Amino acid sequence: xxxxxxxxxxxxxxxxxxxxxxxxxxxxxxxxxxxxxxxxxxxxxxxxxxxxxxxxxxxxxxxxxxxxxxxxxxxxxxxxxxxxxxxxxxxxxxxxxxxxxxxxxxxxxxxxxxxxxxxxxxxxxxxxxxxxxxxxxxxxxxxxxxxxxxxxxxxxxxxxxxxxxxxxxxxxxxxxxxxxxxxxxxxxxxxxxxxxxxxxxxxxxxxxxxxxxxxxxxxxxxxxxxxxxxxxxxxxxxxxxxxxxxxxxxxxxxxxxxxxxxxxxxxxxxxxxxxxxxxxxxxxxxxxxxxxxxxxxxxxxxxxxxxxxxxxxxxxxxxxxxxxxxxxxxxxxxxxxxxxxxxxxxxxxxxxxxxxxxxxxxxxxxxxxxxxxxxxxxxxxxxxxxxxxxxxxx
Numbered sequence: 001x002x003x004x005x006x007x008x009x010x011x012x013x014x015x016x017x018x019x020x021x022x023x024x025x026x027x028x029x030x031x032x033x034x035x036x037x038x039x040x041x042x043x044x045x046x047x048x049x050x051x052x053x054x055x056x057x058x059x060x061x062x063x064x065x066x067x068x069x070x071x072x073x074x075x076x077x078x079x080x081x082x083x084x085x086x087x088x089x090x091x092x093x094x095x096x097x098x099x100x101x102x103x104x105x106x107x108x109x110x111x112x113x114x115x116x117x118x119x120x121x122x123x124x125x126x127x128x129x130x131x132x133x134x135x136x137x138x139x140x141x142x143x144x145x146x147x148x149x150x151x152x153x154x155x156x157x158x159x160x161x162x163x164x165x166x167x168x169x170x171x172x173x174x175x176x177x178x179x180x181x182x183x184x185x186x187x188x189x190x191x192x193x194x195x196x197x198x199x200x201x202x203x204x205x206x207x208x209x210x211x212x213x214x215x216x217x218x219x220x221x222x223x224x225x226x227x228x229x230x231x232x233x234x235x236x237x238x239x240x241x242x243x244x245x246x247x248x249x250x251x252x253x254x255x256x257x258x259x260x261x262x263x264x265x266x267x268x269x270x271x272x273x274x275x276x277x278x279x280x281x282x283x284x285x286x287x288x289x290x291x292x293x294x295x296x297x298x299x300x301x302x303x304x305x306x307x308x309x310x311x312x313x314x315x316x317x318x319x320x321x322x323x324x325x326x327x328x329x330x331x332x333x334x335x336x337x338x339x340x341x342x343x344x345x346x347x348x349x350x351x352x353x354x355x356x357x358x359x360x361x362x363x364x365x366x367x368x369x370x371x372x373x374x375x376x377x378x379x380x381x382x383x384x385x386x387x388x389x390x391x392x393x394x
Contacts, residue, residue, distance in 0.1 A: 004031040006112035007143065010103055010129070011036055011060075013048035017118045018166045019157055020145050021055055024116060028143070033059040035106050037099040039069045040184025040242065051167065059110065063102055066184055070241035073098050073320075074185050075230045078284050080304065080332040082312040087260045089278045089285065090315050091186025096125055097320035100132025107140055114141035121146045124267050128318035135321040178205060184245050186258075186278040194273050197263055201275045208249060209277045212256035212350035219348040220255055221355065222248070224287040226343070229336030231284060236342075248280030256350040258282040267317045286352045287343040295339045295361040307331050338363070 007024055011017045011034035024032055034052045036043065045062060052060045073094050084090055107115050115133055119125035121144070130142050151157055161168050179190040189205045203211060225233035233239055234247055252258050258279030266272055292301060311328045319325050341359030345352055 004029070005114075006031045006033060006107075006110050007114045007116055008033045008035050008103055008107040008110065008112045010099065010115070010117045011048065011052065012118070013044060013051045015157070015161060015166065015168060018051050018055075019151075019160055019164075020116065020118050021052065021057070022164050022166065023145055023149060023151075023160075024143065025055060028114075030114075031059075032057055033061065033106065033110055033112065035103055036060075036062045037095075037102055038062055038064045038066060039095050039098065040066050040245075041182045054165075061106060063106075065098055065102060066242040067240055069095065069098055070184060070245050071230075074245070074281070075241065076329060076332070077315060078231075078281070078288050079229050079336060080311050080329070081285055081289060081308055082315055083285075083308070084312045084316045085262065085264055088262050088264060088276060088316075089186065089260075089281050090312060091183065091276060091278050091281065092125070092181050092188050093128065093316045093318070094185065094320070095183045096128035096318065097132045100129045101136050101321075104133055104137040104140060107137060112140070114143050116143040116145065119144070119146065122266075122268070122270060124316070124318070127267055128320075131318040132321060180207075182207070184242060184249070185281050186276055188274050188276050190272065190274045194275060197273050201261055205275060206259065206277060209253045209259055209279055210256050215254065215256035215349045219346050220251060221344060221346055222251055222283070223342050223344040224248075224283070225341075226288070226291050227340050229288075229333065229339040231287070245280045245284075248283050250280075252279030252283050252347060253277075255347040257347060257352060259350070283345060283347075283352065286354070287345060288339075290343045290354050290357055291341050291359065292339055294357045294359050294364040295341060296335055297363060300335050303334065304332055 005028065007028060007030045009017065009021060009024060009032050011021065013036070021032055021034065024030065034048070034057050036048055043062065048062065049060055077090060077094050082090055084093075103115055115137070117126065117129045119129055126144055126147070130144070133140065133142050151160055158168060178192050178194070181188045187207050193199045194201060223235045224231050225236060231244055234244060239247070258277050258281070260276040260278070262276065263271055263273045307328050311325070311332065314320070314322060314325045314328070338361060341357065341361065343357050344355040346355045
């Protein structure tokens with residue numbers, strides 16, 4: 001008997017991917033392998049197994065990628081101080097390349113002819129997933145149901161789910177739900193009342209941050225320890241990347257830190273409004289800039305700042321595995337071995353204040369900047385310096 005073809009589906013166990021699971025079975029007569037990448041999002045393991053087994057799925061894989069996600073994706077991005085359009089810390093964007101990479105690994109393991117995802121036809125994620133698929137498995141077919149099926153509306157999906165006995169969450173009956181994506185780095189919320197930019201974001205949508213008004217009336221303090229440009233500990237205690245980010249998320253979240261309300265320009269040409277929560281990541285990017293300020297020279301820092309907008313755009317657009325991003329990462333990581341020390345932060349009602357910077361680096365010279373007279377800086381040369389630059393004005 002000839003074995004069935006296989007498709008690896010990026011599966012969350014929710015309404016949309018459960019519909020996709022059944023639709024793939026109907027339209028491809030293939031064995032579906034359900035794959036969930038655990039990058040720190042809330043995962044209902046029982047629900048995933050229950051909903052997949054309901055349709056006869058034998059292979060259900062939940063892969064723990066949290067440490068790899070933080071160490072090899074979030075940390076390199078933090079070293080680059082990557083911010084898209086002035087405020088977005090790229091929380092959704094940075095998770096997709098890793099998920100795509102590992103999904104292709106599973107597809108190759110099971111000799112699947114195709115992979116499938118649940119990204120919509122109007123969003124950025126379809127691009128991010130499929131560029132990653134192509135990089136690691138160019139010969140593996142990609143099935144994107146939202147671009148090819150005949151289900152055109154939320155009502156169509158609800159009717160399809162009812163027909164096939166697929167569980168329908170109560171908040172998805174009647175009106176379109178909020179679209180939520182979360183991982184260890186961030187939570188994003190889109191849709192419904194947020195689609196109109198004149199509407200303020202309702203407080204109930206925030207999942208990991210307290211409002212600044214309700215944050216504690218006393219400040220919190222935290223020290224982040226760095227080695228070779230990466231965070232390695234909190235308050236002097238070494239900790240794994242995923243646990244470090246978890247602790248910073250909790251601390252920053254309760255102090256009302258990390259909220260962003262953004263109307264962004266999607267890669268495919270649509271403007272969209274989203275609300276993002278990146279509490280721990282916001283602390284990391286502030287602390288990293290602070291430690292670099294006392295460990296790196298001006299030329300290196302400014303070179304990094306010059307490439308950052310393009311570096312961030314590449315991540316946003318799904319080009320994490322591109323030659324250009326690899327090239328810019330080398331610039332980002334210039335002299336990262338010099339970025340060592342600790343930064344103490346004061347957190348208070350949505351604000352981050354640099355409390356202190358400690359390093360053994362000699363990049364910052366107290367003797368040179370001191371207002372006390374000293375012989376380490378020749379002020380007589382300053383006039384020559386100014387005269388030289390006067391000529392450049394002409």
